[in-house]
Amino acid sequence: ESAMTTGGPGMVQALLAARDAAAPNDDHLRHTLLIALRNRLAAAEDVIPNESVNTNRNVLVAAYLGVAGPKAASFLSAELDKAAPALRPDMVRHVARHGDDASFKALVASLGRDGLSPVERGQLLVEMEKGATQAGRKPPESIQKLAESQAALLMEQPATRLVGIELAGAYRSKANNLAAFVADPTNSESLRLAALRALGADAAKAWTGVLAKVLADSAAPVALRQECGVGLVRSDKPVVRKVAGDAITALPSGLQDALAREMAARSDSGTELLELVSKGKVSARVLRDRVVSTRIDALKNPAIAKRVTDLTAGIPLADAAIEKRIAAVRAAAVGKSGDIKHGKELFAKHCAACHQVAGMGARVGPQLDGVALRGVERLAEDVLDPSRNVDQAFRTTVISLKNGRIVSGLLLREEGKTITLADVMGKDVVVLAEDIEDRSLSPLSPMPAGMGDRVSPTDLVDLFGYLAAPGG
Template sequence: PRPPALHNASLSDLVALLEHPNGWHRDTASRLLFERADRKAVPGLERLARRSRSELGRMHALWALEGLGSLSDEVLARGLGDPSPVVREQAIRLAELHRVDGGLSSKLWSGLAPLAHDPNLDVRRQLAWTLSLVNNRGKAPVLRELLLSSEAGQGLIPPALNALGEEAVPLLEELLTPGGPVATNANALPALMGLTRMISTRHRPPEVEALAARLAGLEPSTTSVTLLGEMASGLHRAGGRLMPHRDDPGPELSRHYSKAVELAERGGGDPAAIEAQVAALRLLGFMPFAIGGGRIAAALEATRPARVQRAALEALTTVQVPEAAGAVLNRWEKVDRGLRSDLLTWLLRRRPWTESLLDALDRGGVARTELSAEHVQRLRASTDPLIESRVGTLFGPPRAGSRQEVVNQFLPALALASDAGRGRKVYEQRCAGCHRVAGAGRAIGPDFESVRSMGKEKLLTNILDPNREVAPAYLAYNAETRSGDSVTGLLLAEGAEAVTLRTTDGLEVKLSRSQIKTLSPSGISLMPEGLEQGMSPQELADLLEFISSGR
């Protein structure tokens, strides 16, 4: 049936329709009330906001009153205390529009502040975001309650930290008071981590110095190691250092470094032990390599929990010294095989590490077959004559001929009988590192769900000749830093202060503009050529069937 013509409806009828069970009726009535701008509807809307049995009706009544410029603080305050979380959440949003010089009236503030204890997480999450716009006195205690709640980790910490502003340092001091929340409240650590990260990243020297002294003065523990790791990471992102003189931590920090070494060496597979190792490895990445390097390399071994191995890899991304490559390569046989591809990518970031990798390839410590086509392509792209010569000796000259010849060579695969089950195995071996499908794999290149409808011939061409058509979102960028790092990845974000690249190992690398020496598009896809090497036409046919069928 055709929808009713509401444009001739009376004001009272439009108000009544705000609690209609059909969404079209409610939305249309809201629009018409706004367009008519007739304040004669106000009494009816206020009655609806107070008495409607429909939570959606009460919510629409509040917004309709606001649209007419007639939503009083009294009615809005009642909305903040409404039995329905849907209405309370929307009333919080409406309160943002009732600020005067950044603050709320005492009536609205007295209705807003108690919502820090609201049983509904969405209500508290909206409260946290709204408080970033409100400057009422007494805001800090409300944010403290949100940060220390048991559900703070479910989306409350970022908006609450954003709302704290200049209150961040006093709150951190309060939380670190001996015998205070950090000792008695299990929820205090995530809040402290967020506060430490926030203060470190904004990098105001007086705040940073006070924070460093406060953390260094703590008793060495998993908590102190965790917070110092957060501080070191935040300072690193801001272009600073936890230790201005990297090789001299001083007596206070040395106590915590010793604790980090102890936690990293202690091992263990229970959740608490794993978290302690992860925290220790994060801090070890910012310690003098002579102290922490061996422990980081040991954490890469296959006998360690997967989360610990990944933390060790992330710790290596902060290391710059030449001897780091040797520490990893000397343990290569013990390193988990699932981590080796990412480590090879890491080794290609700096020239001295690349030379160490080539040495390992020469003596057989690393098998040439462990390098993917993408790794070999990056090696061949080196402009260093010595590296270019060594790569040519190890892998031979680049294959001659155009990519179209390769495509033509594999076109018969389109006529072969194929099996999606076998194709999944090819995907797991060759594609899962960069492409997701049905929730599996990494989201670096296009999700296979988005290319399934291309047809097998188009897919074959894109796989074998990835540079024929490159979407801007998948163009590889090369960044060289002033410290000698080389990072290749997709350009995720580019701003006046920093650039973020996503590398083929799935890491997001944020570089401040002051760190970058050069940044330029490579002109080619992040997906390498040569993926057909070692692949039979039958394997390609099976892979195409898997991608096309989605099974």
């Protein structure tokens, strides 16, 4: 801590030397010295000799990435072309967010220079847009045009198509190409999902027919159908939401539940959901869903609340159905350890977007190493009724926007003028702070509650078997 303000102008060099002398496998000491270096750079105005920069460039970059403000951004902008390629995306995002006009202008020039591969340029342009959004600044027209041309180039080749899709989404370009990727059933699920997400919040309004066709396609991947349906019911246009309402009757219960949960987040679509229930197009059971009922309560609309009470009179609580499913898993597990290979496939398909085990998957939700020690019954409860036992750190953040929409998910980070949540699919949802009317913490888990609709009790036994032996 004393390194922040004491030790004179040679302290930076001393910290660099100490870190260089630390044993390569002493991660704790090396990290501690990096933190001390970061604190020193943030608190002091030391002039770092060029020789020290040249021999310790990547360490200094890593330290400056943790320092907010134009001073750090100026250093990172100057070193961008010389730093390790793995550090450049974070450097670009930092400069775009924290840099002054001079640093930002230098960044623009750097991204247009020769020597960058199309993929690297595309990735760096995406990071620039992220940082600029966090700072509330807009990339110049030259960058917009560069991004559009690079996106078109990258989307031409299958090997670089995903990068091109992400770039097109970041700069809201090439919508025709993106919609075509979503609609084409010969494309992979991951590519179609990426293209749908790249179309952004206006996808349902501009491409209603494409989303409706995918939603109704029973052969399309469930995750893709769900995102198309959610996009439709989130629309501010009643005519767009009606398209989803017309399709919902023919959807399997898991998809019906997912759309009902989204419709319950707003008064207008919530009222439309109740109308569908009253006409028998959707089972009244969806109104007993814990997520649906919690969101309807959050609307604080007495008329909607009364209608829910009337429509659910005599309908058994959803918890009874959950208990039956838990009992079925318990019965399926008797005398069986599960098919580990199949369990690994199930984890990759249903869990890895948010959870990690044995280094596989994303660390959005709780890490699952050792979770199998809880036993089959508790694991079944956690999967089939995720809101039954929710750690405080993983509760749902509920944000009411000024346009009437409710956004919810696991809070990932607050950066500059944006707040990022992870939704039930593990996808980032970025909200501008200025658009928020109210924010609260819900007792519900962000984990989707419909797992029992997508996998059988035997599947869950296989999944739990993999969690018990993740290296299997």
